[in-house]
Amino acid sequence: MENKKMKKATQSTEGKKRVTKTDIQQFLLRGRAFIALIIVLVVFAVLTPQFLTTSNIVIMSKHVAINALLAIGMTFVILTGGIDLSVGSIVGMIAMIAGGLINEGINLPRLGIIVYPHTWMVIVISLALGTLMGAINGFIIARFNVAPFIATLGMLYVARGIAGLRNDGYTFPNLVGRPEYGNTGFGILGSGELLGINYSIWLMVLFAIVAYIITTRSPFGRHVYAIGGNENAAKLSGVRVGSVKIIVYSISGFCSALVGLIWASQLLASHPMSGDAAEMTAIAAVVLGGTSLAGGQGGVGGTLIGAFVIGILGDGLVMMGVSSFWQKVIKGAVIVFTVILDQVQARMQERIALQKQEELK
């Protein structure tokens, strides 16, 4: 079996570099998230009749998009060796801020007037605020040398508290705006479509491409990897570690804010508990996608696949009617199992390197 595979592979690349057995194995392990994705897809397609319909694929991609957007932001943070636990809370906080801006406007008591910003301004203000929250995370981490886990854990509580305070724990209902204030149309962000595909999916694609280019083609991207690889070495070679950290947490804050807006827009209501525990699914997607929690290794492409694995697994289990408790067990098992593969891969790479050295001798 193994020999056959090898022969085939060797034949197909005839004339090119000789493909060894270890190369194939390495490919299989490298692409483990992708393989997991294919397995998940095939299993559900066989078990659930409506699974591979166009409408269901669009719906699933829409569900994936939310987590993928958070996970893309999280990838930057984790690549530097950090972590952002405040993601879910910032989602909730921004949802409440946006809801408040639409339903209550900005109250200026000194002037005795209430300003209702246009919908696009609501979006800009909310995104700016989310970015600011992320920047605060980054500033605390970079300037005061607080462990990212602690700093963002603090922000997790603070942002969730602000979400509750904004309307005393109540929901902002019916975010349709009023034509006379020019703030209608907020729902388009979450429910609008282009070519039959939701905006949130387009946003995911756009963000993934931009993030991919930034991480692989820009000096900033190289700095992010450098910090995750060895912070001191990066500092000594002239990387401005502090600024880079502030920027990566700002990116994560920006992504969270965008998700907060999409959620509020989909529901036409903003709820202070929106995004509860969303950070965990985002981290899971990043890790599943092969980014090392220690930093310096991995990338956006893997994260996207990781988000799809988790999302499709979740939706597929729901459609099959698996009990919610089993869903949790299965999701947890898949995440841990994939990370075990991560370790196997690391060990195998070491051995392959040794083997190659010997071959050269």
Added chain:
Amino acid sequence: MCKKRFILILSIFTVLSIAISACQPAADSPDAASEGGGLMCIIVPGVENPFFGSEQKIAAAKAEELGYETLKLVHDDDANKELELIENCIAKDAVAIILDNAGADASIAAIQKAKDAGIPSFLIDREITQEGIAVSQIVSNNYQGATLVAEEFARLMGEEGKYIELTGRDTDTNAHVRSQGYHDILDALPDMEMVAQQTANWDQDEAFTVIESLLQSHSDIKGVICGNDTMALGAQAALDAAGLGDDVFVAGFDGSDDVNESMLAGKIDVGGLQPVAEMAIQAVIQADQYIRTGSTGKPEKQSVDMVLLTPENACMYTEYAPNGKTSCP
């Protein structure tokens, strides 16, 4: 060596996929056997709470009896998850959705989405703030139940003394309606004094800690009135731990079996029975009728009266429905 590892990995994947398929309920039988038939989604907040667990179980049993397949889902009080589940049901071509929703305002968009996709929704237990989106909204008469509980609570306390109120989640309409019902009775009695009012978010552990800390400053209370049963159980446990279990009257609200047992054991003193079984069954019957005839023949908003529970009648109810007993030992 490496080969072994691959076989290991592959076998784990296989086991996993078998596990997944093993979890599948035997629901994939050919659908639409009779007129009616098809898939009903039954979505409740979370089956950890026996109230919602029974609600889902009873509704599913009735639906299966009427020849429907069922998909049992939970939204964990998360409106975004609720929307995603409803979208999953749309993708599965469900014929009806039975829903205990995740928020009076936050659920509207999701239910509207189902309606736009041609799937009727039947709400139980919790209302939404708009009419005309769901076909039926069957809720228990929380206000009537709350006044019953409050009257009995006041009678037990001799219509005088200090008490604490634990309210439910602020975002839930039922929390406000119940509290209103309690206060319409208790505030009319001049000697009843509320020394603290706190939310414990419907949660047992939270009720325990809240009462524990409140007892530090109010050890002289005579009663604790709670917005639901799980909080009453938490409060009773905290009182027991402080050695006040027998001196303080505790009122719950829902009629769960746990509280009934606690009542029979002489712990919790008064409760209200939500007619969960009746609501769940009614919702499924109306859904069935709507699917077959295009109308339920009933108004959208329907309320079902609650029953007062005391140690004298607590044994007559199991799983939110009469169990046939006529007297308690």
